[in-house]
Amino acid sequence: xxxxxxxxxxxxxxxxxxxxxxxxxxxxxxxxxxxxxxxxxxxxxxxxxxxxxxxxxxxxxxxxxxxxxxxxxxxxxxxxxxxxxxxxxxxxxxxxxxxxxxxxxxxxxxxxxxxxxxxxxxxxxxxxxxxxxxxxxxxxxxxxxxxxxxxxxxxxxxxxxxxxxxxxxxxxxxxxxxxxxxxxxxxxxxxxxxxxxxxxxxxxxxxxxxxxxxxxxxxxxxxxxxxxxxxxxxxxxxxxxxxxxxxxxxxxxxxxxxxxxxxxxxxxxxxxxxxxxxxxxxxxxxxxxxxxxxxxxxxxxxx
Amino acid sequence: xxxxxxxxxxxxxxxxxxxxxxxxxxxxxxxxxxxxxxxxxxxxxxxxxxxxxxxxxxxxxxxxxxxxxxxxxxxxxxxxxxxxxxxxxxxxxxxxxxxxxxxxxxxxxxxxxxxxxxxxxxxxxxxxxxxxxxxxxxxxxxxxxxxxxxxxxxxxxxxxxxxxxxxxxxxxxxxxxxxxxxxxxxxxxxxxxxxxxxxxxxxxxxxxxxxxxxxxxxxxxxxxxxxxxxxxxxxxxxxxxxxxxxxxxxxxxxxxxxxxxxxxxxxxxxxxxxxxxxxxxx
Numbered sequence: 001x002x003x004x005x006x007x008x009x010x011x012x013x014x015x016x017x018x019x020x021x022x023x024x025x026x027x028x029x030x031x032x033x034x035x036x037x038x039x040x041x042x043x044x045x046x047x048x049x050x051x052x053x054x055x056x057x058x059x060x061x062x063x064x065x066x067x068x069x070x071x072x073x074x075x076x077x078x079x080x081x082x083x084x085x086x087x088x089x090x091x092x093x094x095x096x097x098x099x100x101x102x103x104x105x106x107x108x109x110x111x112x113x114x115x116x117x118x119x120x121x122x123x124x125x126x127x128x129x130x131x132x133x134x135x136x137x138x139x140x141x142x143x144x145x146x147x148x149x150x151x152x153x154x155x156x157x158x159x160x161x162x163x164x165x166x167x168x169x170x171x172x173x174x175x176x177x178x179x180x181x182x183x184x185x186x187x188x189x190x191x192x193x194x195x196x197x198x199x200x201x202x203x204x205x206x207x208x209x210x211x212x213x214x215x216x217x218x219x220x221x222x223x224x225x226x227x228x229x230x231x232x233x234x235x236x237x238x239x240x241x242x243x244x245x246x247x248x249x250x251x252x253x254x255x256x257x258x259x260x261x262x263x264x265x266x267x268x269x270x271x272x273x274x275x276x277x278x279x280x281x282x283x284x285x286x287x288x289x290x291x292x293x294x295x296x297x298x299x300x301x302x303x
Numbered sequence: 304x305x306x307x308x309x310x311x312x313x314x315x316x317x318x319x320x321x322x323x324x325x326x327x328x329x330x331x332x333x334x335x336x337x338x339x340x341x342x343x344x345x346x347x348x349x350x351x352x353x354x355x356x357x358x359x360x361x362x363x364x365x366x367x368x369x370x371x372x373x374x375x376x377x378x379x380x381x382x383x384x385x386x387x388x389x390x391x392x393x394x395x396x397x398x399x400x401x402x403x404x405x406x407x408x409x410x411x412x413x414x415x416x417x418x419x420x421x422x423x424x425x426x427x428x429x430x431x432x433x434x435x436x437x438x439x440x441x442x443x444x445x446x447x448x449x450x451x452x453x454x455x456x457x458x459x460x461x462x463x464x465x466x467x468x469x470x471x472x473x474x475x476x477x478x479x480x481x482x483x484x485x486x487x488x489x490x491x492x493x494x495x496x497x498x499x500x501x502x503x504x505x506x507x508x509x510x511x512x513x514x515x516x517x518x519x520x521x522x523x524x525x526x527x528x529x530x531x532x533x534x535x536x537x538x539x540x541x542x543x544x545x546x547x548x549x550x551x552x553x554x555x556x557x558x559x560x561x562x563x564x565x566x567x568x569x570x571x572x573x574x575x576x577x578x579x580x581x582x583x584x585x
Contacts, residue, residue, distance in 0.1 A: 014406070014481070014487055015406045015407050015408050016408065017406070017487050018402045018403075018405075018406030018407075018408040018411075019402075019408065020402075021398045021399060021401050021402030021406070021487075021491075022399055022402040022403070022414070024395040024398060024399060024454065024455050024456045025395070025399040025402075025418070025455070025456040025457075025462065026414075027455050028395075028452065028454075028455025028456050028457040029417065029418075029421065029457075031436075031455065032429070032433060032436075032451065032452055032455060032457050033421055033424060033429060033457060035432070035436075036428075036429035036430075036431075036432035036433045036436065037424065037428060037429055037432075039432035039435075040428055040429065040431050040432050043431060043432065050435065050438065097324060100320065100321075101321075103317075105317060105318075105321075111321055111325070113567075113568075113571050114325055114328070114329060115324070115325065115328055116567075116571075116574070117328065117329065117332065117564070117567070118328055118329075118331070118332075120512065120560075120563050120564065120567055121516060121560060121563065122512070122513065122516045123516055123517065123518055123519070124516040124518075124534070124559070124560065124563075125518050125534045125535075125537045125538055125559075126335075126534075126537060126555075126556035126557075126559040126560050127331075127556075127560070129537060129538075129541060129552060129556055130331060130334070130335045130553070130556055131331075133338070133346070133549055133552070133553070134331060134334060136347075138347045139347065140334060140346070140350060143347075143349065143350045144350050146350075147350055172328065172331070175328075224423070228423060228425060231425070232425055232426065232427045234518075234519050235518045235519060238518075239518075239538060253427065253519075256427060256430075257519075257522075257523075260430075260431055260434075261434075261522075261523055266431050266434075266435065269431055270431050270432075273427045273428045273430065273431060274428065276425060276427045276428065277425055277427065277428040280423070280425050284423060
C-alpha cells in the first residue's frame with residue numbers, strides 16, 4: 001500500500017514537471033501569439049502611426065476601408081480570385097499526377113524526387129525573378145509560342161493575364177501536395193478495387209467512388225493549409241509585378257505591407273490584417289462545415 | 304497486336320507522359336541555369352536552351368554584389384540568420400512536444416487545443432504588433448525577430464509533428480529509465496532524443512528551407528544592406544541597375560537556389576518521408 005502511494009506520488013511529482021517543458025511554448029504563445037493577436041484587434045480601432053501613441057477612433061478604419069478606399073475591394077477581389085485559381089489548380093494537378101504515378105513503375109522514387117523540385121522554392125525571390133524574366137513580352141515563353149505559330153501574350157503587362165501568370169507559378173509547385181497524395185493512395189486498401197471491379201465498376205467510376213472518398217482527409221487538410229497560405233500571398237505579386245498592371249495583382253498581403261510598412265499606418269494596416277483573418281476564418285469554417293458531407297475518416301475523427 | 308507488344312506500348316506511353324510532365328516542371332530551373340551564361344541578346348533572341356559558351360563571367364560579376372557588399376557577406380548573413388533559427392526551433396519544439404506527449408497534467412486538453420488553434424493563426428494578423436514589440440526592444444535590423452519565435456517554440460506545426468512522432472515510441476522505454484532512477488530530462492535527452500532523430504531531421508530541414516526562402520519577414524525586419532540575407536540582396540541587385548543584365552541576375556538566382564537543391568538531393572529521404580507521414584505543407 002505504502003509503496004503504491006509513494007509510486008503514485010512520484011508520478012504526480014513527475015507530471016508537474018510538464019509545465020517546465022512547456023515553458024518555452026507558454027511564453028511564446030502568450031507574448032508572440034496571443035498578445036499580438038489581441039493587440040492588432042485593438043490597433044485596428046485606432047489611429048496609430050509608429051511615432052505617435054494609438055488614439056481610439058472607433059470603426060473609422062473599417063468604414064474607410066469598406067466604403068472610401070477603392071483599392072480595398074479591388075485587393076479583396078484579386079486575393080479571392082488568386083485563391084480560387086491556385087488552390088483548386090494545385091490540388092487537381094497534384095491529385096492527377098499522383099494517381100497517374102500510383103502504379104508499379106520502375107524509378108518511381110527518382111520521378112517523385114524530380115517532380116518535387118519546384119516545391120523546394122516556395123516564396124523564393126529567385127524564382128519570382130526567374131518568372132518575371134521568362135514571361136516578359138520578349139521573353140522565352142512568347143518565343144516558344146512563336147515557334148508554335150501562336151500569338152504572343154502580354155503575360156505581365158495585360159491586366160487580364162498578370163494574375164494568372166502569377167497563379168501559374170504557384171500551381172507549378174504542386175509537388176509537396178502530390179507526395180502527400182501518393183502516400184495516401186498507397187494506403188487505400190487494394191481489395192476495395194477488386195470488389196468494385198467484380199461489381200463491374202470502370203476505372204473512372206472506381207476513382208470517384210473509391211479513391212477520392214478514401215483520401216478525402218488528406219485533400220481536406222491540403223485545402224485548408226493551401227487556402228490559408230494563398231489568402232496571405234505576398235512575395236510573388238510584390239516581386240514579379242509589384243501589384244500592377246493597374247493594380248490587377250495588388251493582393252491583400254501587399255496592401256497590408258504598403259499601408260503598414262511603407263506608410264507606417266499601423267492602425268489602418270491592422271484593420272486590413274483583421275479582415276484577412278476574418279476571411280480566413282470564414283473560409284476555413286465553411287470548409288469544415290462542408291467537410292462532414294464529403295470527408296470520410298476511418299476512425300470517425302476520433303483518436 | 305499481341306498482348307506483349309501491347310504492354311510494351313502502354314509502358315512506353317506511360318514513360319512518355321512522365322517525361323513530358325518532367326520537362327514542364329524542370330524547364331524553368333534549367334532555363335535559369337543556362338541563362339546564367341547568356342548575354343541579354345542571347346536570352347531574348349532565341350528559344351535555344353543551351354548557351355553559346357560557358358563563361359563564368361556573370362557569376363564573377365554578380366558575386367561582387369552592390370556597393371561594398373559581396374555575396375560572400377550576404378551568404379554569411381543568411382547562415383547567421385537561418386542556422387540558429389533552425390537549431391533553436393528544433394530544441395524548443397522537441398522539449399514542448401515531450402511535455403505534451405509524455406505527461407498528464409492539469410489543463411492539458413485546453414493547452415493542446417490552443418496549440419492546434421495556433422496552427423491556423425495567420426502570420427498577417429500578428430505581424431504588426433510583433434513589429435511594434437520588436438521595435439520597442441530595439442530588435443529592428445537585428446536577427447532577433449527570427450531567433451525569438453524559434454526560441455519560444457512559436458512553430459506549432461513542428462510541435463505537432465514531433466508529438467505525433469513521440470506517440471509512436473513505446474512508453475515502456477521511459478518507464479524503465481524512471482525505474483532506474485533517471486530524471487525526466489535525462490530520460491528525454493538520452494532515451495527519447497536519439498530515437499527522434501528522423502523526425503527532428505525532417506523538421507530541421509523544413510525550417511531551414513522556409514527560413515532560407517522567406518522574404519516577407521526579412522523585408523520588414525532587416526533594413527541595412529550590411530545585414531541583408533540573399534533574398535533581399537537579389538531584389539536589391541534587380542532594382543539597382545537601370546539596364547538589368549539578366550545573365551548576372553540568373554547567375555545569382557541560381558547561386559541562391561543551389562544550396563536548397565543540394566540539401567534536397569542529399570536528404571531527400573527525410574523530405575519525402577516528412578511530407579508523406581507528417582503532412583507538412585511544403
